[in-house]
Amino acid sequence: MRIVLASLSAALSVVSSQAAELVERPPQFVAIAFDNCTELERWQEWSDFAAELNRDGERVRFTFFVSGINFLSNAKKTLYQGPSQARGASRINFGGSADDVRKRVAFMNALHRDGHEMASHAVGHFDGRGWGAGSWNSEFTSFDNLLTNVVRNNELAPDEGFAFSSKDIVGFRAPYLAHSAGLYTTLAERGFRYDTSGTMPSNAWPEKRDGIWRFNLAEIKLAGSGRATLSMDYNFLVAQSGAAPIASRREQFRRQMLDSYLSYFRANYTGNRAPIHIGHHFSDYQNGAYREALKQFARSVCGLPEVRCVTYKTLADFMDGLQPEMLAAYRKGDFPRAIEPVLAGVGETVGAGR
Incomplete structure (x- = not known):
């Protein structure tokens, strides 16, 4: 009897494993958003940048x-x-x-x-x-x-x-x-x-509460340090320099933001594919260093296979179309994992060679 039960348990385990393999891997969603949006020069800059990335097809919204x-x-x-x-x-x-x-x-x-x-x-x-x-x-x-x-x-x-x-x-x-x-x-x-308007772990899939999807900013690691911050430019400003611009460290701050965003992306892309949330302002933080980092990040990941850099409205459409069982499988990562993608134009990371 024990042998029969053990065999049945093993068989069920195999079936369960095969069922998990049948769950299709979700796209890696990346949502890039801006706050306030006052300055006309920033409207022009981000309009031009979007046109640049989408010149040969839709890469980012x-x-x-x-x-x-x-x-x-x-x-x-x-x-x-x-x-x-x-x-x-x-x-x-x-x-x-x-x-x-x-x-x-x-x-x-x-x-x-x-x-x-x-x-x-x-x-x-x-x-x-x-x-x-x-x-x-x-x-x-x-x-x-x-x-x-x-x-x-x-x-x-x-x-x-x-x-x-x-x-x-x-x-x-x-x-x-x-x-x-x-x-x-x-x-x-x-x-x-x-x-x-909330915050959450970097690998958390969104939740719908009171009929509203919560697409929260992520708690991510600050590259090359033992600290963490939110995936928003103002929070980097506070974490890196106490909210004060430091011209002599501009390039270091730019590189650290880029590396932090890329590490966040790689972990989710090869992990459970939780959407990436990045928030920036039109403000000229660190003399444009953060804008440069965000542009390089978008150039590197938007357009990669299985990556969709979309609006939050599009992400809400996708989430609304998911059955609860499928969302549960995504949260657990019950699908074939992807290998780490090759990112163009990334270069040396913060702390490399140390």
């Missing part, structure tokens, strides 16, 4: 978490009032001149037509950790009104408004990543599909 304050010129700032704030108050700059707003809208329209995603970063960049659902709802209503009425508010020509509506905005990232329970109630009620 970005997500832009835009602050509604950018849709309102300085002269019209009193049209906005944030929750429990003075009228015309904001933690970040308003949109500049009416012509600045017009140019920003044109960049956003062109990118949207090319398949990039526009998402919400609220309006006045306030810390919402203490906000209830009512305050969040007020802020989202302000965002929608500023987007819808951008022509009237800034005295633009009738054809200079947005080519998309507030209903096309389905994703959110909170300023300072400062969220509260009231945020998620409001997101669900307003039909949002995902939020990116």
